[in-house]
Amino acid sequence: MKNIRVLFRSVQPSLLAAIISILNADPFILADVDSYENLNKQTQKYNVIVYDDNALSKNEELVLMNNVHDNNMPRRILYTSIVDKDYLNQFIYAGIDGIVSQRANPSVVKEAIKKVSAGEIYRCKEVEKVLCKASTEYAALSKIENEVLSYVVKGYSSNEIAEQLFISQRTVEKHRQMINKKLWRVNSK
Numbered sequence: 001m002k003n004i005r006v007l008f009r010s011v012q013p014s015l016l017a018a019i020i021s022i023l024n025a026d027p028f029i030l031a032d033v034d035s036y037e038n039l040n041k042q043t044q045k046y047n048v049i050v051y052d053d054n055a056l057s058k059n060e061e062l063v064l065m066n067n068v069h070d071n072n073m074p075r076r077i078l079y080t081s082i083v084d085k086d087y088l089n090q091f092i093y094a095g096i097d098g099i100v101s102q103r104a105n106p107s108v109v110k111e112a113i114k115k116v117s118a119g120e121i122y123r124c125k126e127v128e129k130v131l132c133k134a135s136t137e138y139a140a141l142s143k144i145e146n147e148v149l150s151y152v153v154k155g156y157s158s159n160e161i162a163e164q165l166f167i168s169q170r171t172v173e174k175h176r177q178m179i180n181k182k183l184w185r186v187n188s189k
Contacts (some may be wrong), residue, residue, distance in 0.1 A: 002028070003028055003029070003030055004028055004029045004030070004047050004048060004113060004114070004117045005030050005045060005046045005047050005048075006023070006029060006030065006031045006046065006047070006048045006049070006050060006113055007031075007046045007048070007049045007050070007074070008020075008031060008049075008050050008052075009049055009050065009051045009052065009056075012052060012054065015052075015079075015102060015106075018106040019031075019106045019109050019110075021106075022106045022107055022109070022110050023109075023110055023113075026110065029110070029113060029114075046074045047074055047075065047117045048074055048075050048076070048077060048097075048113050048116055048117050049073075049074050049075075049076050049077070050076075050077045050079050050109070050113070051076065051077070051078055051079060052079045052080075052102075053078060053079070053080045053081060053082060054081055054102075075097040075098070075116045075117060075119075076096055076097050076098070076116075077096075077097060077098035077099070077100060077109075077112050077113065077116055077122070078091050078096050078098070078099045078100070079100050079102060079109065080099060080100070080101060080102060080127075081101075081102045083101050083103075083126055083127060083130050084130070085130055085131060088127060088130065088131060089131075089183065092131070092152065092153070093180060097116045097121060097122070098112045098113075098115070098116040098121065098122035098123070099122070099123050099124065099127045100112045100122070100124045100127070101124050101126040101127055103126060104124045104125075104126060108124050112124065120155070121154070121155025121156075122155070123153075123154070123155060128153070128154075131153040132150070132153060140182050141179060141182060144165070144175060145175050145178060145179050145182070147165060148161055148165070148172060148175040148176060148179065149179050151164060151165075152176065152179075158172040158173055158176065159172075
């Protein structure tokens with residue numbers, strides 16, 4: 001197994017201490033803590049960046065969401081204190097690689113880091129539960145849109161969803177656009 005270099009962006013010191021102690025027990029994970037100002041200069045040396053949403057300014061949050069699909073950036077995990085469907089959906093639709101609740105055991109962060117660095121999508125159980133429940137609350141969605149949404153929540157790509165549902169990737173993209181329109185319309189009321 002190759003080394004995984006992880007950068008923690010402004011995670012609260014008490015939480016960070018618990019996480020780092022678990023990660024230090026793993027010889028393949030090398031963890032650093034750094035500030036946002038230095039982040040853009042050093043991103044190439046990291047496989048994964050863990051962001052604490054409590055420490056992100058609104059501007060940094062927007063930058064994070066807008067740069068998620070940048071192939072020059074490391075994979076990203078949102079370490080969140082907010083487990084709310086509307087809030088989380090913003091990051092999911094932006095393509096965040098992992099979401100972990102701050103209420104989760106620190107060992108869950110380690111699991112997320114390993115999965116995300118291997119190219120997988122990761123959502124902790126609490127987040128999955130909220131997102132799955134939320135996906136069934138939208139009666140305005142058609143049956144196929146609900147199916148597509150259930151795969152989106154689980155972290156499937158449009159191509160993977162297309163394979164699962166035996167439809168084209170373009171059709172999946174159209175359904176995702178409609179879901180997004182409907183969800184934002186419902187949320188803005």
